Amino acid sequence: MKGINANWLQTIDALKAVPVEQLEWFIENSQIRALEADALLFKPNTPVDATYIVYSGKVSMYVLQNSEAREFALAGPGAINGYLPFSRGKINFGYGRAMENTLLLSFPIEKINEMICTHLELTEAMVHVMTSRVREFTTRQQQDEKMMALGKLSAGLAHELNNPAAAMLRNARTMGKYLTAARDDFRDIMNLNIDPEVIDKVSEFMNKLMSERLNLPISLKAHTLLEDELITWLSARHIRSAGPLAETLADFRISGNDLAGLTIDLPEVSVEKILHWAMNHLLTESKLSDIVYASQRIVELVGSVKIYTHMDQSQDKQYTDIREGIRNTLTMLRHKIVQNQISVSEEFEPGLPPVNAMPGELNQVWTNLIDNSIDALADIRPGNLKISSYQEADHVIICFSDNGKGISPDIVNDIFEPFFTTKDIKNGSGLGLDVVKRIIRLHGGSIHVESVPGNTLFKVRIPING
Known part of the structure; x- marks a missing residue:
């Protein structure tokens, strides 16, 4: 032509x-x-x-x-x-x-x-095309896998962050209602002219509740019995809203005997107002405690994300604790683990030495291996994932085993090949285990798989001074 x-x-x-x-x-x-x-x-x-x-x-x-x-x-x-x-x-x-x-x-x-x-120059040009193609293909593989992993992690993380954030908003709004009611109760109490010694007694009682009984566990049966007892005590004294008041007091393990001791020196006309003020105060303290807990959960999640991604840190090799990386990966995937009702057990050898590695790259390994186990356990009840590690000579061995359906002997030799996957295209790129193998080889390590129905084991070997 x-x-x-x-x-x-x-x-x-x-x-x-x-x-x-x-x-x-x-x-x-x-x-x-x-x-x-x-x-x-x-x-x-x-x-x-x-x-x-x-x-x-x-x-x-x-x-x-x-x-x-x-x-x-x-x-x-x-x-x-x-x-x-x-x-x-x-x-x-x-x-x-x-x-x-x-x-x-x-x-x-x-x-x-x-x-x-x-034809030397022509050959050199074609070889250059080949090396460029390999480099571009590898980069694209890594990027595709990172984006897919990021999608999985962001979905789980969004869910994990949404729960405490929604709880904080809900509790903050509820606290506003309680504080408004507390202002009204305080005005009524001030009009009662109660003896200062009695006020000190009530205050001491409330402080004791806050320090000793807030968030203590109580069984449903014990709570129901306590609530019935309180309703009886309150109704006998014609206290309004006996049901809601009894429920709140029972949450704080307050019994009829506690109320009898608290109100013994109070004028009868003040008992109802004091108890309603106490209820609002207790609920406010409870919601504040929930907000603090939710805030701590968000801080922990953000901290895990920072450690997982190794933000603001060098991308070169550094001595790192592989246990920390695995635990932060589990935090990132917690939503999926809980959703699939999977039990995770950790058996890390005490005194495990840090390994010279790129932490962010190793986290990709842990993410892919754990995520694959989660998918394998999606229909298994109970699903169990065991992660263990130990030192063997100058290597650290990390094992991931699950009781899923296993990998067919027909395909076990293909699972590390690029684009090979048994998952739906929306859930698997076919690059995950290829990336795992390349990262481990980059660190001078190796990965081995053994699988029978009910027991699949991935064993990773990473040199300590790689």
């Missing part, structure tokens, strides 16, 4: 420095392929038989995950794909489909060795 010539090839950045005679040789030994829209250029498990340069049109490269297409590259005019010198990829793992009518220059794989031996 007239337009496909050495001058056109030199408009491609990767080939612009290649001598014209080498580009002419490349064209002479190539074929022009025309693909109609939607035609397949290649499909999975077929040999990679040529180097392709797109002249016009577009080719989408994708894999199928549970019958849904996941595109990993789109090749337009000037794109170089297919087999490249010294590439170890000899088999296509995905599909290549023309998105529109497409013209390609196809250089056969049988001519690669001749090119390597006789």
Whole structure:
């Protein structure tokens, strides 16, 4: 074809420095392929038989995950794909489909060795294309996996933060009502002219309740019996709103005998007003305590996020406690763990040494392994996840085991391959375990899997001084 010539090839950045005679040789030994829209250029498990340069049109490269297409590259005019010198990829793992009518220059794989031996600059250019492609593909893999992990974590974290935040708002609004009622009660009490010694006695009693009984546990049966007792005591003295008052007093483990001791020196006319003031005061203290607890929970969650992501810290290797990373990962995934009713047990060897590693990268490992176990236990009752660690010579061993359905022997050797997944495309990218394996190898470690129905074990080895 007239337009496909050495001058056109030199408009491609990767080939612009290649001598014209080498580009002419490349064209002479190539074929022009025309693909109609939607035609397949290649499909999975077929040999990679040529180097392709797109002249016009577009080719989408994708894999199928549970019958849904996941595109990993789109090749337009000037794109170089297919087999490249010294590439170890000899088999296509995905599909290549023309998105529109497409013209390609196809250089056969049988001519690669001749090119390597006789055309140095052309070979160097093609090798550079290959290394750039690997680098871009790896970066995209990491980014895709990080974004998917971020989506999972943010959903769980939003739920975890929403609960204490909503509780704080709810309790703050309720406190406003109690404080308004307390002002009215205080005005009524001031008009009673009660002896200062009696006021001191009531105040001492309230302080004792706050310090000794606030948030103490009580069984439903004990609470019901106590509430019935209080209703009887209050009704006998014609105290208004005996039911709600009894319920509140029972929450603070106040008995009829407590009330008898509190009111023995009070004028009868003041008992009702004092008790209603006490109820509002107790409820206000209770709501304040709930707000403090919810605030602490938010602070803990934010702290876990900061540690998990290692914000404001160097991305280089540093000695880090893997137990802290795993526990913060569990905090990030807590919502999903609770939602699936999974019991998590930790068995960390005392005195486990810190490892020289990139904490943020290791957290990706823990996230993927724990998240996979959670998914495997989604329909298992009871679901159990056990995480253990111990030192073995100059390595730290971290084990993740669950009692899920297990991994089929037919696919156990494929689970670390990129884009391989048994999950729905919305729940799995097929990159998680590939990322896990690469990060562990980056640290000089290894990962091993054993699986039978009811017991799946992932064993990670990380060198202490990696």
